[in-house]
Amino acid sequence: MDEPPIPVIRLGDTGEVAAALPHLLGFRPAESVVLVSLRGPGGSRVGLTVRADLPPPGAAAALARTLAVKLVTDDPGAVLLAVVSDSPDVLAPDVTVLPVAPPGSGDLEARPELPHRDVVHELVLALDARDVPVREALLVRGGRWWDYDCPHPCCGPGAGTPVPEGASPLAAAAVAGGAVLAPDRDALAARIAPAEGPAAAAMAAQCLRTGRRHAARLRSGAADEVAEAGAALVADAVAACRPGPATAGTRLPDARVAEVLWALTVPDVRDRALALALGEDAAAAEVLWTECTRRAPVPLDGAPATLLAVSAWLRGDGATANVALDRAMAADPGARLPRLLAEGLAACVPPAELRALIRSTLLTDAG
Known part of the structure; x- marks a missing residue:
């Protein structure tokens, strides 16, 4: 890659x-x-x-x-x-x-x-x-x-x-x-602040409906099929976020965002999504993680916020990475990956080292 x-x-x-x-x-x-x-x-x-x-x-x-x-x-x-x-x-x-x-x-x-x-x-x-x-x-x-x-x-x-x-x-x-x-750090945080009002209520309702379907698929016992379908959903959503005339001014509908959010709860899908930060679709993936983080209800915002933090960190934007990790840890205080990433960011681990760590982790998992 x-x-x-x-x-x-x-x-x-x-x-x-x-x-x-x-x-x-x-x-x-x-x-x-x-x-x-x-x-x-x-x-x-x-x-x-x-x-x-x-x-x-x-x-x-x-x-x-x-x-x-x-x-x-x-x-x-x-x-x-x-x-x-x-x-x-x-x-x-x-x-x-x-x-x-x-x-x-x-x-x-x-x-x-x-x-x-x-x-x-x-x-x-x-x-x-x-x-x-x-x-x-x-x-x-x-x-x-x-x-x-x-x-x-x-x-x-x-x-x-x-x-x-x-x-x-x-x-x-x-x-x-x-x-x-951004004009200041507060404005940076406001970019991924949770939605409010009717839009937030509609998104939460959509996530509940999508979550029921997702749970039914998992209960069917076809875990590999669920992972493959989830990875395909994420890939299609990333493609929809690529810059260009075909995607300019478009906004992913709630149903599509909800599908991505539930797909990211599957560990294999999350690993594949992490790999996107190393490839040519890194910028498009970051757009998707930003949109998902902003619109997701708790605790579904934890995974995209973590992915957003990784994307921002790899391009040297520690400020955005910190803000995203704050959101991820608030979504799930017990989650291990956001806390480890926050510790690494506080220790100023260079983006090149994080990139190498992600690559080696993905290769180990693949093996």
């Missing part, structure tokens, strides 16, 4: 990386610290991206150690550190009053500095302890960026450099890979 090509993105300069942060994360970060692994010749290739909320006072060192452990799983040659925050400039803690007015005026005022230097300091120390240098440390605020280490007026408080606008190579690659940029 051929793997879909994974684009190699090399970002040119600091401003381009600042502009690319939302595409690297899948949503626009706010009050966040972001670490970008830099790999390849000269450290120009973007690798793993790790994000966390800015810590409260006194918690920067603990957060820095946690993020450093996660990032080194990507074996970076260097790291770009970005603080995304609307916090205003602060007074330098080690300076009381400095003269900045014209000589002889007698006026004195405190020297302002960029915010969150304590977070940057702890991250530099934590990464240095693991022999990973921080190439640059940025503040991104209000459409501009600053370099924490730059001594020139362009990076002084109140100055900054505009974040580049327009489509970047990374944005184009993200769109081609099926990513859709």
